Structures are given as structure tokens and as C-alpha cells.
Amino acid sequence: MRTLWGRLILVATMFAVFAGAAAWAADVNDLLFEGADHHYRGLVDQAIGKFQEALRLDPENEYAHNQLGILYAKKERYDDAFREFSKVVEIDGRNTFAHLWLGILYLRKNDLDRGFTKFNEVIALDPGNADAYYFIGAIYNIRHNPVKAIEYLKKARDADSEEAETHYRLGTAFSNLDMVHNALLEYDRTMALKPSHTKAMNDMGWILYNQGKVDEAVDKWKKVLETNPKDRDAQSNLAKAYGDMALKLQGEGKTKKAVQYWKQMLSVQPGNKAAVYYLKKYQ
Amino acid sequence: MDRRTFLHLLGKGALVSSVAGIFPDLLFGQSAFDLGLQGQELIQNGEYAKAVEVLQKAVAMDPSSDWAYGLLGRAYRGLGKTAEAVDAFRQALRINPEDTYSRWMVEMMTQKPIPKLPKKEKPRSPLEIQAEEEEKRVLGRLASKESLEYQVKRVVVDAGHGGFDSGAVGLSGLKEKDVTLELATRLHRRLEAGGRVKSFLTRTGDYYIPLSDRTAVANQYQADLFISIHINANENRKANGSETYYCAEKASNQEAARVAEFENSVLKFDEEFKKEEGFISIEEILFHFEQRMYWKESGSFAGRFQEKFKTDLPFRSRGVNSANFFVLRRAKMPAILLETGFISNPEDESKLKTPAFLDRVADSVFRGIA
Numbered sequence: 001m002r003t004l005w006g007r008l009i010l011v012a013t014m015f016a017v018f019a020g021a022a023a024w025a026a027d028v029n030d031l032l033f034e035g036a037d038h039h040y041r042g043l044v045d046q047a048i049g050k051f052q053e054a055l056r057l058d059p060e061n062e063y064a065h066n067q068l069g070i071l072y073a074k075k076e077r078y079d080d081a082f083r084e085f086s087k088v089v090e091i092d093g094r095n096t097f098a099h100l101w102l103g104i105l106y107l108r109k110n111d112l113d114r115g116f117t118k119f120n121e122v123i124a125l126d127p128g129n130a131d132a133y134y135f136i137g138a139i140y141n142i143r144h145n146p147v148k149a150i151e152y153l154k155k156a157r158d159a160d161s162e163e164a165e166t167h168y169r170l171g172t173a174f175s176n177l178d179m180v181h182n183a184l185l186e187y188d189r190t191m192a193l194k195p196s197h198t199k200a201m202n203d204m205g206w207i208l209y210n211q212g213k214v215d216e217a218v219d220k221w222k223k224v225l226e227t228n229p230k231d232r233d234a235q236s237n238l239a240k241a242y243g244d245m246a247l248k249l250q251g252e253g254k255t256k257k258a259v260q261y262w263k264q265m266l267s268v269q270p271g272n273k274a275a276v277y278y279l280k281k282y283q
Numbered sequence: 284m285d286r287r288t289f290l291h292l293l294g295k296g297a298l299v300s301s302v303a304g305i306f307p308d309l310l311f312g313q314s315a316f317d318l319g320l321q322g323q324e325l326i327q328n329g330e331y332a333k334a335v336e337v338l339q340k341a342v343a344m345d346p347s348s349d350w351a352y353g354l355l356g357r358a359y360r361g362l363g364k365t366a367e368a369v370d371a372f373r374q375a376l377r378i379n380p381e382d383t384y385s386r387w388m389v390e391m392m393t394q395k396p397i398p399k400l401p402k403k404e405k406p407r408s409p410l411e412i413q414a415e416e417e418e419k420r421v422l423g424r425l426a427s428k429e430s431l432e433y434q435v436k437r438v439v440v441d442a443g444h445g446g447f448d449s450g451a452v453g454l455s456g457l458k459e460k461d462v463t464l465e466l467a468t469r470l471h472r473r474l475e476a477g478g479r480v481k482s483f484l485t486r487t488g489d490y491y492i493p494l495s496d497r498t499a500v501a502n503q504y505q506a507d508l509f510i511s512i513h514i515n516a517n518e519n520r521k522a523n524g525s526e527t528y529y530c531a532e533k534a535s536n537q538e539a540a541r542v543a544e545f546e547n548s549v550l551k552f553d554e555e556f557k558k559e560e561g562f563i564s565i566e567e568i569l570f571h572f573e574q575r576m577y578w579k580e581s582g583s584f585a586g587r588f589q590e591k592f593k594t595d596l597p598f599r600s601r602g603v604n605s606a607n608f609f610v611l612r613r614a615k616m617p618a619i620l621l622e623t624g625f626i627s628n629p630e631d632e633s634k635l636k637t638p639a640f641l642d643r644v645a646d647s648v649f650r651g652i653a
Contacts (some may be wrong), residue, residue, distance in 0.1 A: 147422075
């Protein structure tokens with residue numbers, strides 16, 4: 001009798017444990033799903049609430065910690081974000097996502113060496129990690145070391161060719177070495193992925209301009225202004241191009257034609273001191 | 284796809300698939316939707332390999348079905364084929380960015396290393412062929428160390444003022460614009476002769492260039508360092524010496540703020556970046572990191588130049604100062620502004636008229652770069 005009751009109690013207990021575990025798993029997954037959905041919809045506080053709730057049920061859930069890290073960073077709570085990503089690394093040192101974000105947060109704190117080390121750690125864990133290669137390439141770009149930048153950005157590109165920024169930074173590194181075909185190719189790829197990439201268009205303009213293709217360059221910069229009429233770089237680039245042409249014509253004694261370019265310069269940069277001065281002088 | 288639609292489709296799938304179990308020939312025709320339902324049923328039964336086979340047919344038949352791609356992702360995940368699963372979920376997301384489930388799956392599965400899928404070879408475009416040839420020709424002979432040291436291979440030298448903007452004028456009539464052009468040209472020649480660094484000038488004659496166009500030149504040539512040459516002036520004729528400025532958010536002292544105000548003239552600064560609530564951009568973090576690195580590097584260059592001036596030039600060193608100069612701020616590289624002497628000081632002015640002295644100044648700057 002005792003044994004039968006004992007068995008029944010054991011079975012009931014096991015049932016309760018398994019049912020509870022199943023319900024717990026469902027709850028955690030529901031919370032993660034809802035948190036992810038809120039996050040995507042920009043409901044940052046609600047998403048934080050869901051992931052915090054998920055962590056109360058499953059304190060070592062790496063996904064929830066990582067998501068909280070990003071959400072805290074979005075709220076500029078960088079120390080909290082750092083804590084969340086560090087926690088993930090403690091739970092599982094192979095979580096490359098958390099390592100990457102720690103690297104990014106080091107860069108935010110201007111800690112170049114630690115950021116660089118973190119990205120190299122990611123590569124050691126995952127030799128195919130496009131993001132880690134991208135950040136190291138970007139760091140070399142920022143240090144104006146185009147040879148190393150190209151080496152790493154090419155690895156980033158080969159691991160994931162769908163990132164416009166990888167192509168863009170690769171384009172600037174090639175351009176820094178006067179490798180114009182490669183630069184133009186990478187800028188083309190940038191534009192194919194993100195047609196509104198104004199920085200790529202601005203840089204392409206300079207390559208064309210330096211090749212003597214002034215009209216094509218001007219078209220590029222005009223296109224930038226169609227995308228963003230307030231783009232300061234495009235305004236300066238166009239003003240510089242119009243100014244160069246005006247000065248050249250002025251030097252050749254073609255004042256009337258020069259005046260047209262000063263006018264154009266003024267139209268892209270109202271108040272441009274050079275244009276105002278020469279228009280006043282020659283009109 | 285939101286969760287409700289997802290659950291609805293699951294329910295619908297379960298209903299239809301139970302009917303399908305009874306009348307398989309009736310339901311499993313060739314439509315992508317039917318194949319999707321069949322795949323779903325197979326996933327529920329744990330028959331992932333068969334599900335993959337069926338769902339591949341479904342996505343081939345309807346490549347715009349995020350639902351079918353999502354199911355394919357689930358089937359691959361069931362088989363433990365993480366890379367293929369992520370690829371299918373990503374495809375679902377490309378078609379429907381609202382697909383929370385696929386996004387969640389991608390985010391979860393890519394937290395840790397996943398194997399890579401083999402790449403599909405595509406025919407190369409003429410530009411790709413040219414680029415490949417260029418790479419073989421150029422990149423092969425270039426090498427660089429794994430060093431994070433800042434590298435300078437291209438310098439833009441800016442002769443301050445010009446044309447109708449004479450800058451400050453000395454007692455004997457010496458104009459700042461003429462001295463800066465002389466100095467810039469000498470430095471440019473010196474750099475070109477050195478051969479290690481390429482040099483570019485913002486202006487080569489007596490004409491005015493707006494400040495924004497000067498940094499445009501630096502960006503035009505992807506310069507690694509921007510040097511703007513100026514000559515100082517002060518109402519106090521006794522003020523003398525050399526100083527170097529670099530760009531920083533705040534002026535290092537009142538005098539630095541005054542000089543920046545004078546050099547900036549009529550300019551308006553860029554609008555500050557307005558932080559968007561609940562948004563984080565990696566590129567923005569990189570941009571600010573880049574800017575701070577350049578400012579830090581500018582400070583190092585400024586210190587280096589000023590040290591050279593101390594030993595090379597018969598000027599009192601007024602030190603290194605920082606201020607928010609427009610001409611420096613817009614540059615996408617370290618940028619410094621040199622004030623080599625006071626044109627308002629008769630003694631400095633007479634030195635600045637001498638070609639030999641200008642060569643000394645240019646040499647000193649050159650040694651600061653080299």
C-alpha cells in the first residue's frame with residue numbers, strides 16, 4: 001500500500017515537474033518572442049520588460065541578455081549594456097555576438113586597443129565572422145592604413161557580401177591607394193545594396209572628378225542633393241567644382257562664362273563668400 | 284508575419300493537414316501553398332529531411348512566400364543544418380521584414396559561430412575584371428605591418444586666406460595671404476621632393492577659396508593629414524611667437540577661442556547630430572569614434588610640430604591650443620592649423636619677408652611630418 005502510494009506520489013511529482021517545465025519553456029519562449037517583436041517595433045521599454053521577465057524565469061538565457069544589452073545601449077545606458085554582454089560571455093565564452101558588442105562599446109569609450117582585441121577574439125572563435133573582420137577593417141581605415149584595411153574588409157566582404165557599409169569602407173580604402181577600378185566597383189556594390197548611400201556617391205564623384213570626368217562628378221553630387229538637399233559634403237563638393245571651373249574661365253578671360261559658374265556656386269552654397277564677391281565684381 | 288498570423292497558419296495547417304492525411308491526392312497538388320502545408324505537416328511529425336525536400340519545391344514555385352521560407356528554416360533547424368536554416372530565415376525576412384519569428388530565429392542562431400554556405404559563382408562584369416587586374420598589379424607589391432599607428436602618406440597643405448581676403452596685414456604692408464602661399468608652396472615642394480608623402484595644395488595662386496572648399500580638397504584626395512598655414516596677428520604689436528592649433532570641441536583657453544572665432548569668420552557650424560530616441564547606429568558609433576581619434580591624433584601632430592618649432596625657429600613657443608575651427612572640423616582626417624609668427628609684430632614681419640626664413644619654417648614643418 002505504502003509502495004503504491006509512494007509510486008503514485010512519485011508519478012504525480014514527475015508529472016508536475018515535467019508539466020511545469022513545459023509550461024516554463026513555453027512562457028520563456030513567449031516572452032522572448034514578444035520581446036523580440038516589441039524590440040522590432042521600437043517599443044524599447046516594453047521590450048526591456050519582456051526580456052527582464054524572461055530572465056527571471058531563465059537567468060542564463062543568452063538571447064535575453066544580449067537583447068537587453070542592445071536595448072540598454074539604445075537608451076544610452078551603456079554601463080548596463082556592458083554588464084549584460086559581459087554576463088553572456090560569462091555564461092558562454094563562445095557567444096560571439098556578445099563579444100562583438102563589447103568591442104563596439106569599447107570603441108564608444110575610445111578604447112581602441114581593447115576594442116581591437118575583442119574583435120580579434122571573435123575571429124579566433126569564428127574565423128568566418130564578417131562583422132569582426134568589418135570592425136578590424138574599419139579600425140585600420142580610421143588609422144589610415146589602407147593595405148591592412150583592404151585585407152580585413154575583403155574578408156568581411158567575402159564572408160557576407162550583403163553589407164553596404166563593408167563595400168563602402170572597402171571603396172574608401174582602395175581609393176586611398178588610388179586603386180580606382182576597385183574603388184568604383186565597391187562603391188557600385190554599395191549603391192546596389194543601398195541606393196541612398198550619399199557618402200559613396202560623394203566619394204565616387206571625387207574619383208570621377210580627379211579623372212577629369214567633371215560632368216559625371218557633378219551629376220553624382222547633384223544626385224546626392226536630390227537624396228538629401230542638406231548634404232554638406234555634396235554642397236561643398238559642387239561648390240568646389242563650380243569654383244574651380246569659374247576660376248579657370250576667369251583666368252582665360254571668359255568672364256561671362258565664369259559668372260554662370262559663380263551663380264551655380266551660389267545656388268548650392270547661398271552666402272558663399274567667393275561667389276558673392278566675384279558676382280558683385282563682374283556682373 | 285505577426286504571431287497571430289503565424290499561429291493562425293499553424294492551426295489552419297493542422298486542420299488542412301489532417302484532411303490531407305485522409306485525402307492526400309486531393310490536396311497535395313502542385314501549388315506552393317499546398318506544398319507548404321505538406322512541409323508543415325512533415326515538420327510537426329519530425330520528418331525534417333522530407334520537409335526540406337517538399338519546402339524547397341514550394342519556394343522554387345513561389346519565391347515570394349516568406350511563410351514557405353520560414354518553414355524551410357524550421358525544417359533545416361530540425362535537421363541541425365544551422366547555416367541553411369539561417370539562410371532560409373533570412374530569405375523570409377528579406378521578403379517580409381515584419382516576420383518576427385524568422386528574425387527571432389536569425390538573432391538566436393547567429394549569436395554563436397555557424398558554418399558558412401558555399402558561394403555561388405557569378406559571371407564577372409568588365410569592371411570586376413579591371414579591378415582584379417588592378418589588384419594583382421598594385422596590391423601585391425604593397426605590404427603593411429599589423430600596427431595601429433596612424434599612417435601619413437598624403438598631406439593637403441592649405442595656404443590660409445587668398446584673393447580678396449588678405450588676412451592680417453603687417454605694418455610694412457606684408458599680407459598674410461602672400462606669406463601663407465609662399466610657405467605652403469615651399470612645404471609642398473619639400474614634401475614632393477622627399478618622395479615618401481604625396482602632397483596637394485588647396486590653392487596655387489592668389490585667389491579666394493571658401494573654408495568649406497578647403498576641406499573639400501582634403502576629402503578630394505583622401506588626405507591623411509590636413510595642414511592649414513596661417514600667420515597670427517594681434518592688436519598688441521609686441522605679441523610674438525609660434526603656436527599650433529587643433530580641432531577640439533572646446534577651446535583650450537580664451538585666446539584660442541578668439542583665434543578660432545576670427546578664422547571661422549562668417550561661418551555657421553553643422554547642426555549637431557540629433558539623437559533619435561530608442562535608436563542605435565553602429566555607423567554613428569564608428570563615426571564618432573573616428574572623429575575623436577582624429578582629434579586625438581591632431582593633438583599629437585600639433586605637439587610634434589610645436590616641438591619642432593621650439594628647436595628650429597627663432598620664435599617664442601606659445602604652445603599648442605585647441606579650438607573649434609570650421610576649417611579643421613570638416614576634415615575627415617587629423618587637421619592642424621599653424622600660426623608661424625605674428626605679422627603684426629614688426630620683428631616677425633621682417634623675418635617672414637625673407638625667403639631663407641620661409642624655407643626654415645617649411646623645413647621645420649616637413650620634419651614634423653616625416
